[in-house]
Amino acid sequence: MDTDVLHFDNQLIRALPGDPEQGPRRREVRGAAWSSVLPTPVTAPTLLAHWPEVADLLGLSPALVASADFAQVFAGNALLEGMQPWAANYGGHQFGHWAGQLGDGRAISLGEVLAADGRRWELQLKGAGPTPYSRGADGRAVLRSSIREFLCSEAMHYLGVPTTRALSLVGTGEDVVRDMFYDGHARPEPGAIVCRVAPSFLRFGSFELPASRGEEALLQQMVDACIARDFPGLQGSGESLHGDWFMQVCVRTAEMVAHWMRVGFVHGVMNTDNMSVLGLTIDYGPYGWLEDFDPGWTPNTTDAQGRRYRFGTQPQVAYWNLTRFAQALAPLFGDVQPLQAGLDAYQATLGACVRRDAAAKLGLSAASDDDLQLHQRWQQLMEQGGMDMTLAYRALMTLDPQAPDRGVLDHVFYDDARAAAVHEPLVAWLDDYAARVRADPQRPDTRQAGMARANPLYVLRNWLAQEAIDRAEQGDLGGVLALQQVLRDPYTERAGLAHYAGKRPAWADHKAGCSMLSCSS
Structure with a gap:
């Protein structure tokens, strides 16, 4: 593979202190934001699939992707000139409790690429072997989870949801032993490695860890390095700059979560170490899409009892996570007001996004408070009737507001009895909705086109x-x-x-x- 194809800059590890010890020995790493560690080579790397669009972002030609060298590099068997592999050091709150040091246990960043258009992309292999943060695990990933991340990263991108991207899916030729449900039934599964791509993989927990240890100098360095690399448009200095930065994180987080709610996505494990400071969806693990509309549903078996990360609580959990982030940053502020302003901006942005998305999903030019109540009634009917969320919203596109017919929804129910139970209130709601649509100034074709842009038909069920x-x-x-x-x-x-x-x-x-x-x- 031509070593001149990708131009690496690696700004983050140049700006931040690293672990003086190299290699994957498991250890507590203090006073450092990252550890130098090489991917562990695999037996028989094979390119299983890739996203050409992401290859184009990086300047990788189809011929280069098809070469044998590509699979070697993106399996971790070979390095290109300029690559300086590292694993990031961070902590996090997991299921509401502080977990201490976590770090990249099976992710190894190869380097930061400067693309021809000036954009910066960090390339990260997930499943490339043990790191200092693997905590007794093997640092590998299985094919099933790798396929899910490979597909979902780009599915979210095309849905218009802020997300990390995926370049490649490489089979390792080796089995990985996993106990899928932690119930004593471990078995060997085929291994695979995904190359994840994002401007940054910094997360709330990247800042929480040094704060928890009283490492204020490192915390300050991390904030300044993040602003310089990932928020270059921000101006100013000191607390004013830091406050503007935190507000940006809050606003982007609100926009991301609002998009999750719009398309019915459930992250499944919203720990603070899985929350991006860029407001990107990261760490695709036990995610899912709502099918029968149930705000209480979580796809994560680990969360089955508490259901902390269920669909309906995602906006509140994101706020809780931001509050933990604000607490970590508090030592850098003489007054907490800028941090509170950021949290307030989250709430205001989320509210505006909810109003925007309710209007778009219902095909209205704008949403009043009465329209928000109309939308809430619709969601309650979807829940009570067990309607498929994706199909139910799409079905509303076909409703004739001059003669509303409940029959357009016949195909969206999972259970006949529940469908019958909501028949009368649903007919009443459709009449109210049709009257509201008739009163809206939009042309019918404009309304339907707008609904089609807000309500996906194909999601990664x-x-x-x-x-x-x-x-x-x-x-x-x-x-x-x-x-x-x-x-x-x-x-x-x-x-x-x-x-x-x-x-x-x-x-x-x-x-x-x-x-x-x-x-x-």
Whole structure:
């Protein structure tokens, strides 16, 4: 592979102190933001799939991606000139409790690429072997979880949700032993490595860890390095600059979470070490999409009892996480007012996004308080009736406001009895909604086009991902490649793709990977 293709800058590790010890020995790392560690080579790296769009961002040609050297590099078997692999040191609150040092336990960043258009991209291998932060684990990832991250990163991008990206999915030729549900039934699974791509992988926990240790000089360095690299548009100095930066983090977080709620995405493990300071969706583990609308649903078996990270609480959890972040930053401020201003900006931005998205999803030119109540009634009916969220919103696009017909929703229910139970209130709601649409100044074609842009038809339902995983584990990547084509254009209905826009089939109700997911990968 031509070593001149990618130009590495590695600004972050130049700006921040590193661990004086190199290598993967597990250890407590103090006074340092990162540790130098090499990926562990694998037996038989094979490129299973890639996203050409992300290769284009980096300036990688199709011929180069198809070369044998590409798989070697993005499996961690070879380094290009300028790569300086490291694992990041961070902590975090996990399920509401401070967990201390966590760090990149199976992620190794290869370096920061400066693309031809001036944008900066950090390349990170997930599953590339042990690091100082692996805490007794092997640092590897299995094919099933790697496929899920590879597909979901780009699915979210095409949905318009802020996210990290994915370049490649490489098979390792080695098995990894995993106990999927931590129930004593470990088994070998095929291993794989995903190359994740983002301007930054810094997270709330990157700042929480030095704050928790009283390492204020390192905390200050990290804030300044993050602003210089990831927020170059911010001006000023001192507390004023730091306050503006925190407000930006809060605003971006609100916008990200609002998009999750708009498309029905559930992250599943919103620990502070999984929250990006750039407001990007990161760390795709036990995620899922709502199918039958249930604000109390979480896809994470680890969270099955407390349901802390259920769909409906995601906005509140994000605020709680930002509050922990603000507490970590407090030593840099003489007055907490700038931090409170950032938290207030989160609430204001979230409220504006909720209003914007309610209008867009219902096809209204703007949403009044009465319209928000109308939307809440609709969501209550979806929950009580067990409607498929994605299909129910799309069905509203076909409603004739001059003659509203409940029949447009017949195909969105999972249970006939629950459908019958909401029949009368649903008919009443449709009448109210139709009257509101008739009063709206938008043209009908403008309304439908706007709804089509706000309400996806094709989302990465867990059972669709599992179908692709089952085929891939038998050596057939056709399901992955097919989903790539579908997910590139999630808002446009296309012939021949009815399977990808269907309700959850009965076989998936209790199948592992469809209804039940864990953090195991």
